[in-house]
Amino acid sequence: xxxxxxxxxxxxxxxxxxxxxxxxxxxxxxxxxxxxxxxxxxxxxxxxxxxxxxxxxxxxxxxxxxxxxxxxxxxxxxxxxxxxxxxxxxxxxxxxxxxxxxxxxxxxxxxxxxxxxxxxxxxxxxxxxxxxxxxxxxxxxxxxxxxxxxxxxxxxxxxxxxxxxx
Numbered sequence: 001x002x003x004x005x006x007x008x009x010x011x012x013x014x015x016x017x018x019x020x021x022x023x024x025x026x027x028x029x030x031x032x033x034x035x036x037x038x039x040x041x042x043x044x045x046x047x048x049x050x051x052x053x054x055x056x057x058x059x060x061x062x063x064x065x066x067x068x069x070x071x072x073x074x075x076x077x078x079x080x081x082x083x084x085x086x087x088x089x090x091x092x093x094x095x096x097x098x099x100x101x102x103x104x105x106x107x108x109x110x111x112x113x114x115x116x117x118x119x120x121x122x123x124x125x126x127x128x129x130x131x132x133x134x135x136x137x138x139x140x141x142x143x144x145x146x147x148x149x150x151x152x153x154x155x156x157x158x159x160x161x162x163x164x165x166x
Contacts, residue, residue, distance in 0.1 A: 001036050001080035002097050004028055007060070010072055015065040017074060019051075019058040023096065024120050029058060032085045039077040094148055096125075103154045104129045104138070107146055112136055112164070115155065127155070136164060 005021035019029065029035070029051040037044045050061035060079075065071050086095060096118045104112045104127070113131020118140070125140040138144060138157055147156040 002083050002086065002095070003078050003080045005079050007037070007074050007077045007079060008057070009075055010068050011054070011059050013068045014061075015067050015071045016050075016059045016061050017065075017071050018054065019060040019079060021058065022118075022120060023125075024056060024122075028081055028086060029060060029079075031087075032081050034082075035060075035062075036080040036082075037074055037077040038080065039074060044074075094150060098150060099127075099148060099155060101153070102148075104131075104136075105154060105156050106164070107156055107158045112157075137166070138163070 003022065004026060005019050007017045008020045009018045010016065011018050021029075029048065032048055035046050035048055037046055046065075047063035048060065049063040049065075050059075052059050062071075062074070065074075089095070099115050100117070102115045104115060106112060111131065113129040113134070113136065115127050116130045116135075117128045119126045119128060119137075127138040127140055127145075129136040129138055138159070144157050144159060144163070145155065146158045149155070
C-alpha cells in the first residue's frame with residue numbers, strides 16, 4: 001500500500017471527508033475504486049463513492065459513510081492505495097515514495113544524507129535530506145536534481161552556491 005494523504009476533517013453532514021494529499025498534483029483518487037485507511041490500530045478497506053476537488057484539497061465520500069458521525073471516525077486517518085492503482089510513468093519519471101531512503105550525493109561525490117521525506121510546497125517540492133547531524137532542504141527542480149538512479153538507490157544533485165550552507 002502506498003500512502004497518498006490524510007483525512008483531515010469532515011465536510012458537511014452527509015459523510016464527506018476532506019482529504020489532504022501528500023502530492024497536491026495527484027489525481028489518483030479519481031480513478032481508484034478502493035482506498036485503505038489506517039488510524040492507529042484501526043484499519044479498513046473502503047469503496048470510494050465520490051471524489052471532487054475542493055480548494056487545494058479534495059473531498060472524499062466513502063460508500064456507507066452517510067453522516068457526519070460516521071465520517072468523524074476516520075478523521076486523522078492515512079489514506080493509501082494499492083501500488084497497482086498508480087498510473088504508469090514515462091521513462092525517467094518516478095513516484096516520490098520510490099526515493100524515500102535513497103542516498104543523496106552532490107555532483108562531486110560527497111554523501112549528504114538520505115531522503116527522509118518530501119514536502120509538497122506551492123513554490124515547488126522539497127526533498128528533506130538528513131545525514132551527519134545536518135538536515136538539508138533540496139528543491140526538487142531539474143536544475144538541481146541531476147540524476148535519480150532507482151536501480152542504485154541514489155540521487156545526485158548539483159547544488160547552487162550556498163544551498164548546502166543554509
